[in-house]
Amino acid sequence: MPQTKPKLLMIVPVKWAGLAGSALGSVEVVVEGKDAYDPAEIDYVLSFRPPPGLLARLPNLKAAFSLGAGVDGFLCDPTYPMPVPLVRFVDRTLSAEMAQYLLLQALIHHRMQRFFDQCQAEGQWRQRVLERRTEETHVGFLGLGEIGSFTAGHFVELGFPVRSWTRQRKAVPGVTSFAGAEELTPFLSRCDILICLLSLTRQTTGILNAKTFAALPQGALVINVARGGHLIETDLIAALDSGHLAGAVLDVFEHEPLAQDNPLWRHAKVTVTPHVAAISQPAVVLAYVRDGIAAFERGEQPATVVDVNTAY
Numbered sequence: 001m002p003q004t005k006p007k008l009l010m011i012v013p014v015k016w017a018g019l020a021g022s023a024l025g026s027v028e029v030v031v032e033g034k035d036a037y038d039p040a041e042i043d044y045v046l047s048f049r050p051p052p053g054l055l056a057r058l059p060n061l062k063a064a065f066s067l068g069a070g071v072d073g074f075l076c077d078p079t080y081p082m083p084v085p086l087v088r089f090v091d092r093t094l095s096a097e098m099a100q101y102l103l104l105q106a107l108i109h110h111r112m113q114r115f116f117d118q119c120q121a122e123g124q125w126r127q128r129v130l131e132r133r134t135e136e137t138h139v140g141f142l143g144l145g146e147i148g149s150f151t152a153g154h155f156v157e158l159g160f161p162v163r164s165w166t167r168q169r170k171a172v173p174g175v176t177s178f179a180g181a182e183e184l185t186p187f188l189s190r191c192d193i194l195i196c197l198l199s200l201t202r203q204t205t206g207i208l209n210a211k212t213f214a215a216l217p218q219g220a221l222v223i224n225v226a227r228g229g230h231l232i233e234t235d236l237i238a239a240l241d242s243g244h245l246a247g248a249v250l251d252v253f254e255h256e257p258l259a260q261d262n263p264l265w266r267h268a269k270v271t272v273t274p275h276v277a278a279i280s281q282p283a284v285v286l287a288y289v290r291d292g293i294a295a296f297e298r299g300e301q302p303a304t305v306v307d308v309n310t311a312y
């Protein structure tokens with residue numbers, strides 16, 4: 001009897017669909033919105049934020065793959081078909097891109113690049129020493145998974161004291177670990193640069209709020225590259241306007257694209273980028289999915305299956 005190929009339903013941007021044939025080898029691909037398919041024949045799904053209810057209508061689904069490192073786009077659907085395994089995308093290129101973005105933004109702030117941009121615009125030769133020495137500038141990571149650990153290592157190499165806050169204590173060389181709700185305020189109290197890389201869960205939604213900002217040292221910079229749902233925008237604007245925070249760098253927003261009339265666009269202390277800190281490359285994701293499907297078909301689980309109950 002001929003062996004049937006595993007069938008993958010891709011719910012992806014149009015530009016991805018054309019790449020699928022070559023990259024997925026022995027996997028049969030159907031594209032949502034383009035190809036007709038029988039829901040009972042779908043073995044796997046690839047998406048970032050599938051339409052709510054769609055996965056629940058696939059009775060033989062074996063696993064779902066996320067296009068990105070985050071899986072909140074799947075787990076915000078209350079009908080997600082537990083216990084179907086959900087696989088996050090983890091890749092060195094993605095971690096490297098995120099590290100580049102975070103180092104760039106942190107260093108623009110630390111090295112006072114905006115001041116020198118202004119001097120250049122005015123044709124002024126004005127030397128100025130660092131406001132705070134590197135070894136006194138504490139960088140704090142909210143969340144320290146693959147991407148966070150990789151990035152933290154680069155800050156350590158540059159001489160920054162680095163700390164992290166996670167659900168459970170983590171041992172990463174050069175990083176001081178804080179864990180659990182009771183250690184959040186002590187963690188925040190020394191974060192001159194706070195980087196949010198948390199998964200979006202019920203517990204972390206709105207964690208970047210007035211109380212968190214008040215616990216940071218005067219003049220701190222907040223960088224959010226996780227999800228817009230972590231941030232209470234009005235609290236951020238109040239903390240910036242009061243002078244308590246020196247600035248914010250935001251790559252993710254509750255509603256994307258960010259609305260034209262959102263005041264964050266024009267706030268003098270805010271840098272806005274359009275969710276580009278680390279972009280999954282289609283060819284790399286598809287090779288990852290091909291290998292993940294092969295693992296499931298052999299009866300194994302890829303190492304990056306998340307716990308769908310905790311989203312970690």
Ligand code: OXD
Nearest residue numbers: 067068069070071278
């Ligand atoms: C991701 C993202 O989760 O791009 O990878 O936001």
